[in-house]
Amino acid sequence: MANNENHPRDFDAVLGKEAPFLDNAGVLGGIEGIKRWLSNPVSKVRVAALSEALKYDDAGLDVVIQALWNESKVVQRFAYSLLRKREESKVKQALSVYKPWFLEERLTDKYPSTFANRKKVDFDVDSGITDPVGNAYALGSSYDSDDGEADVTEKLAQLLQDPQAVNLEALIIGMWNSPYDESSSGIINALVEAKNKLTNLKAVFIGDMTYEDCEISWIQQSDISPILQAYPKLEVLQVRGGEGLKFSPPIRHNSLKALIVETGGLGRDTVAQICNLKLPALEHLELWFGSEDYGGNCWVECLKPILEDIIFPNLNYLGLRNSMFSDEIADAVVRSTLIDSISVLDLSMGTLGDEGAEILLDCSAVNNLDILNVDDNYLSEIIIGKLKRLEAQVIAGEQKEEDDDSYIHSRYCSVAE
Numbered sequence: 001m002a003n004n005e006n007h008p009r010d011f012d013a014v015l016g017k018e019a020p021f022l023d024n025a026g027v028l029g030g031i032e033g034i035k036r037w038l039s040n041p042v043s044k045v046r047v048a049a050l051s052e053a054l055k056y057d058d059a060g061l062d063v064v065i066q067a068l069w070n071e072s073k074v075v076q077r078f079a080y081s082l083l084r085k086r087e088e089s090k091v092k093q094a095l096s097v098y099k100p101w102f103l104e105e106r107l108t109d110k111y112p113s114t115f116a117n118r119k120k121v122d123f124d125v126d127s128g129i130t131d132p133v134g135n136a137y138a139l140g141s142s143y144d145s146d147d148g149e150a151d152v153t154e155k156l157a158q159l160l161q162d163p164q165a166v167n168l169e170a171l172i173i174g175m176w177n178s179p180y181d182e183s184s185s186g187i188i189n190a191l192v193e194a195k196n197k198l199t200n201l202k203a204v205f206i207g208d209m210t211y212e213d214c215e216i217s218w219i220q221q222s223d224i225s226p227i228l229q230a231y232p233k234l235e236v237l238q239v240r241g242g243e244g245l246k247f248s249p250p251i252r253h254n255s256l257k258a259l260i261v262e263t264g265g266l267g268r269d270t271v272a273q274i275c276n277l278k279l280p281a282l283e284h285l286e287l288w289f290g291s292e293d294y295g296g297n298c299w300v301e302c303l304k305p306i307l308e309d310i311i312f313p314n315l316n317y318l319g320l321r322n323s324m325f326s327d328e329i330a331d332a333v334v335r336s337t338l339i340d341s342i343s344v345l346d347l348s349m350g351t352l353g354d355e356g357a358e359i360l361l362d363c364s365a366v367n368n369l370d371i372l373n374v375d376d377n378y379l380s381e382i383i384i385g386k387l388k389r390l391e392a393q394v395i396a397g398e399q400k401e402e403d404d405d406s407y408i409h410s411r412y413c414s415v416a417e
Helices: 030-037 043-069 073-083 089-097 152-160 185-193 225-230 268-275 300-307 326-335 354-361 364-368 381-388
Strands: 118-122 135-139 170-173 203-206 236-240 258-262 284-288 317-321 344-346 371-373 393-395
Touching (some): 030 043, 043 073, 043 089, 135 152, 152 185, 170 185, 185 225, 258 268, 268 300, 317 326, 326 354, 354 381, 381 393
Parallel strands (some): 135 170, 170 203, 203 236, 317 344, 371 393
16 A cells, blocks of 8 residues: 655655754854845755744744745745644634635635635626726626527626726626537637637636536537637636536646546546646646546546646646546555645545545655545545544545446445536
């Protein structure tokens, strides 16, 4: 069974020539010396300096608290590990505003009421855009609307006439005319044509539909790459629906921080296309794999570029969710060096059982996570109790029960059709 105990990690105190002060903390020159070492460009040196800082009582504690906002995520996480069990009021206050990663709504529910940390607001042509920064404006059709209601592309045209459109940062595209048999290509083309008016767009959600609008596996998507090409400032891209979904041709986008792909069945070709994207700023990768009955023909080998080749080295959140092979994912993740750098591991909504959870428990690096999300899987109360003893915050929530009457699978991912 895999673990990383013999693999040097950024938190390790054995830093060789990079931290010559370790044998004699006095070389640092007291708390001022520690502050100087915290400006060192090598993250491991800053981590080692933090480990010494708490020897300097209240002044050292202040230094560690400040490190929660260090530019290095490794340093941030180490500072958090030093502080999370302390009882001082200023520590608790600092931790109350510390965010392990920036899309906090992703752990609330499957269909949150916010997008990109902005309130979802239906765009109304009469009210217009009142808060282009704090609100995410939603455009969409509905089955029970009047015949005279504008469709989603017409609503986009109306939004573009608003004088605040140039300042709009977040846009949500809901149901288009007939998502069962009409792809998203029409709205994709309309968004591309709008690029010179939505010049400050930072977050886009394409396919914001519940099962009442259209079952997730029936949403007809299309090639999403033109959105990335048209909007260089884009930081968050969320897509729901895997049918017809493509990211082609492979392109480079220097600003994208979060890529979220929610499906009831994610094809291996689409995963390969995602892995061909050049996304140097990517911090949040979230993939819903779904069921093979709805096109989800991925397996753990499809994740090799992510977990072994480390094509997205700056990931802070890794969400491999809604999977039919969660145990295999757990084993692959603990073998990956990503386990040493991510803050959040999200394996929720899948088929993780006690066997996969034991693999996580046997990996010491899991303790260094800020959050481990195993909600909505197939874990026993005994295993959940063991997971709760980890130093990481563990989200277990409700678990599913195996289907003993099934002839094929006894476990199912949470979102398929």
